[in-house]
Amino acid sequence: MELGQRPELRQKVTLSPQVYQGLSILAMPVAELQTLVEAELLENPLLEVEEFEEEPAEAEDDRSESAEDERAWDEWLDQYEELDSAEPIVPRDPNAEDVDTNEFVGGVQTFDEYLLQQLGMLDVDDETARAARAVIGSLDHDGFFCVGLSEIATIAAVPVEVVERALAVVQQLDPPGVGARSLVEALAIQMDYLGLEEPLLDRIVRDHLDDVAGSHFRKMARALKVDEDEVRRVVEVLRTLNPRPAGAFSPGTSPGYIVPDVTVRRFDDDWVVTANTEAVPPLRVNARYRGMLREGSGADQETVRYLKDKIRSAETFIRNIDRRKDTVSRIASIVLEVQAEFFEDGKGPLRPLRLEDVAVEIGVHLSTVSRGVTGKYMATPYGMFELKHFFSGGYRTSTGMDVASTTVKSRLREMLTAEDPVKPVSDQRLAEMLSDEGIPVARRTVAKYREEMAIEPSWARKRR
Helix, strand or coil, X not given: CCCCCCCCCCCCCCCCHHHHHHHHHHHCCHHHHHHHHHHHHHHCCXXXXXXXXXXXXCCXXXXXXXXXXXXXXXXXXXXXXXXXXXXXXXXXXXXXXXXXXXXXXXXXXCHHHHXXXXXXXXXXXXXXXXXXXHHHHCECCCCCECCCHHHHHHHHCCCHXXXXXXXXXXXXXXXXXXXXXXXXXXXXXXXXXXXXXXXXXXXXXXXCHHHXXXXXXXXXXXXXXXXXXHHHHHHHHHCCCCXXXXXXXXXXXXXXXXXXXXXXXXXXXXXXXXXXXXXXXXXXXXXXXXXXXXXXXXXXXXXXXXXXXXXXXXXXXXXXXXXXXXXXXXHHHHHHHHCHHXXXXXXXXXXXXXXXXXXXXXXXXXXXXXXXXXXXXXXXCCEEEEHHHXXXXXEECCCCCEEEHHHHHHHHHHHHHXXXXXXXXXXXXXXXXXXXXXXXXXXXXXXXXXXXXXXXXXXXXXXX
């Protein structure tokens, strides 16, 4: 095989670092952008926050003011050096522990921590407390105790009798039902906690949970030899209990804060879109450093090259921040114009609005609009909304009106809420009902919307 070289022409599109930075900044939520701005301010000494200060009424001689500032600066440096070199008046305690600033940072309490906190407030002996901690550590994500008593006894180095006592202690903690070894035991603990003394409820819990899941009321009534209405009444009480004890504890994710990119406010009959300048303050290049590039400043060539590089970096960063602000504001203005009916009272129907339409309107690529919408929020008089909330496909009614898919989903939910639970409405019937209202929707579309709203099909919603 012979090796050789030959010229070849090939086109290749690459993104410059400046363009890539602009795309990344556009896609960032405000919280991440704030972090990026802070990091850039620390990295680039020529970049600073633009502060608007009132000019003094009487201007003094710049030269004398500058000289006074220099003298004040020198005096402060002298005092700082004296204080820095002086011995502290009170010697530091060598046994004192350093302050951990992480202790002041908020966090999320886990389910185990929640239970251990309650356990620490109970008056139990050391062996029982140690076994109870081992029991808490062995609970599954639903709060059930799924290991053997002997295994906990080995872990905690205590007798099995102590583990039994510890398990009883854990079962007294909140939420009710935690530490149960089965669903039946969890429900029984909750019934005892609530003081529910229903013999029929106890029998249903012990022997007919599968029938409850399938809503087989008639079958349970025959087996228990009671009236079907009585079975329905008791099952409704049963459904107020929690089959997943740990489900009552929902710490969620770490504390997060939604910061709006734009604010929409109404002034008389006009709506105004305002960018959030408090979250991301305006930036500028330091004028003193920029002045060092002028001839006669005395800066050497290496300093000049460094300043030019940092100025270019700062100007690119500022330009990308401003471009992001402008893009999001223009998108919000179009949303405000298209969804004017919604903004009248916060309850009006949404009109269909696609990303492609906005991209054509403001003259940018579709991906630019997608980045400008994702993770961006709008503060309105009716609450905080993600910009994505106002975008959806839609349908044209028989009267020629455009209706967004979110409005169709809202109407579907109203229909399903009003249906007869004994004779639930099928997807085909729902599609026909919407068509009767002038909204042509296919049955498979109704099924898709129903699944997106986490609503079961008609056969599963039927109450027997």
